[in-house]
Each structure stands twice: as C-alpha cells, then as structure tokens.
Amino acid sequence: MTNVLVVKANNRPDGISTKMYDTFMETVKDSNDLNVRVYDVFKEDMPYFGQDLFNAFGKMQNEEELTDVEKRILAAKQNAMDAVSEADVLVFAFPLWNLTIPAALQTFIDYVYSAGFTFKYDAEGNLVQLMPEKKVILLNARGGLYSAPEMAPMEMSYNYMQNVFGGVFGMEIIENVIIEGHNANPQQAEAIVAAGMERVREVAQKLVAQYA
Secondary structure: OEEEEEEEOOOOOOOHHHHHHHHHHHHHOOOOOEEEEEEEOOOOOOOOOOHHHHHHHHHHHOOOOOOHHHHHHHHHHHHHHHHHHHOOEEEEEEEOEOOEOOHHHHHHHHHHOOEOOOEEEOOOOOEEEOOOOOEEEEEEEEOOOOOOOOOHHHOOOHHHHHHHHHHHOOOEEEEEEEEEOOOOOHHHHHHHHHHHHHHHHHHHHHHHHHOO
C-alpha cells in the first residue's frame, strides 16, 4: 500500500486549483493500492509560525506549563510532520495568489521546514537533503501567463514549492500540472482549464497504475 498525502491549499469552491484537487481525488478514489490522506490547510488548526513556537520549545526544555496557543502550535507542527513522514507521495494542489502561495500553505511548510527533519547541515556546512525517497506531484493554477519570459521572474508559487521540496528536502518531483492564462485570455479560458483538468486526470491515472 502506497501512502499518498494530498495537500489542499485553496478554500475557494470555484478556484481552478480547487477543481484540480477535485479532479485528482475523483480519479484516484477507487484505487485499492493507494492510501490517500487529505490535509486541508484551511481546515486544520494551524497557528502562524512565530514566537509562540519558540516560547513553547523553551518551556518544554524547562518543564514549564504551556499556554493554549503554545500547545496548539506544537500539536499542529507535529501533525504536519507526521503527515509528511508517513507519505510516500505528496500531492499539492495550490494557486498563485499575489505572486506567491497562500499563507496557510506557507504555515504548513514552515512547520516541516525543520533542520534534522527535512534537511540538515554536514560538518562542512553543506546542505544535506533528508527526504530523497519521497515523490512529489505539483498541481498549480495561475490566471496570468507566468511562463512568459517577462513574467517568469515574478512567479513565486510553483518555483518556491519546487525549490523547497525538490531543492532543500530532496524529494523527487515526478509530475507537475500548471494551468495558466485563463484570466488573461477569458475567451480561451474554458479550453485552457479543460486541457489542464485532462492532464490532472492523466497524472492521477499514471500514479494509480504505477502503484497497482
């Protein structure tokens, strides 16, 4: 049985990346060889990464009582780390919002972007990737045409996810689907989205077949 973690990072019912998530889930739902867990970053209790977490670490070392928010953030961080640890394949369905990823997805990443867990440094100070055995599928939607040379430097959602999970954590990005331009070209939006959804289905079917 292959464990698949699907991270849903859009809470807009009509969002294109939401529809990518729906299409992926519909395609894999009948597989008996995939154990699929959904992690919805907008539904999980996920306090923002910050001083509360570091306060909690200090209090744990000193065996001091934690506040409610400190307990919550420690539990949330552990939940995210456990979800990643258990997964053989991670699937992210996420949009580009204001040139980057949603804040809730950033919080999930902040929880698992942890030295000794997803990466470490060796004695010479070199980065060592700690999760090369894990696979990643990236499903991304963006309304503009960010693959255009003049726009590519501004795209900080897909590139960020690729750099974090592939570059720092060492996971293998086995598939990606990017739907773009549907807002920039409204006359072609239906065809753009339809072609993208078909590609999502193909990726999901390939995953099912690979682990059958």
